[in-house]
Amino acid sequence: MTDVSSALDYWPSPPPWGWTADDLDRLPAEGPNGEPDFFKHVELIDGALVFMSPQKRFHERMLFGLRVALNAQAPDHVAAIIEMDVKLGHRMRPCPDVLVIDAQAADDDDRTFYTPDEVHLVAEVVSPESEDRDRKTKPFRYAEAGIAHFWRVENNDGGPVVYVYELDPATGAYGLTGIHHGRLTVPVPFPIDIDLDKLPR
Template structure:
């Protein structure tokens, strides 16, 4: 067994805090902080996942109103011990090339594309954490036989939890957080038969 590298040791007895992520240059890309624990994307991403995120990014950028930015793989500082990195987020802040994270009050929509290693976090942990932080919209995208299926949630402000707002296959049309229409079948190439 090899020893842990120094950067993997928490800097204090209480563990990791959100600001610590900005001081871990040795950490793998896509390192998240969930409940004070570092979470690494250890398995390689599937091509389907990457292509879907790229197509969704460009499609949302084309439809987003002025003043809305689409960011890919940027962390959100939910609180002192949680800084997850969604696949996509929409924000009302202008582009800043030096930004490393967003505060939840500036995030309008979070999109997670479920992969086998992230399924539990995306479907349950992040669903709760994004709602508790007050992020108004959450999309969780599943792979159903090569086609994206979007589970849409809206924040119910009186209860502070997400309410299901629909499951979309084939196409998605929503009026919030802005009017968006997606041909879901065109976001990923068909599987070879």
């Protein structure tokens, strides 16, 4: 194992040995030049550190609203959370916007990431800077890891549109099962009925 401080000696280039998923738990609070909270919002995508830009109010509103709505309907064995990492592999540790995970895992306040077998649903709220990651890279990786359900939330003139995908076990890829405007009603991963225009704020 190589020390993270040694890796930062190569900053802003990645170290020759590359970043790993476990490195995210060892990153310092400050940046290489003393910047506060420099690594606060970072994820690892195919071995590259990706810094998440400041988000618009729509993004924050969707995260909060979906979390509250999902938890209001979720059975006791699962819980909805926001912005927590999923360790998909040695060099893959994305931070989905919304997750539905095992309640037992959610109760552990010391956790910094979850594993795919603990995750029932991931949802990404698309921002202009994350379009390619949220529409292409992340769904492919989530499906590859076996996460059964994926939602992509897009901003359509200020209102949410939710694209719902389910993993096809025969192909290992996601298939689109519905595009939801105004109301989201699905039977899996548990019965869900959400008025998208009246999400909690």
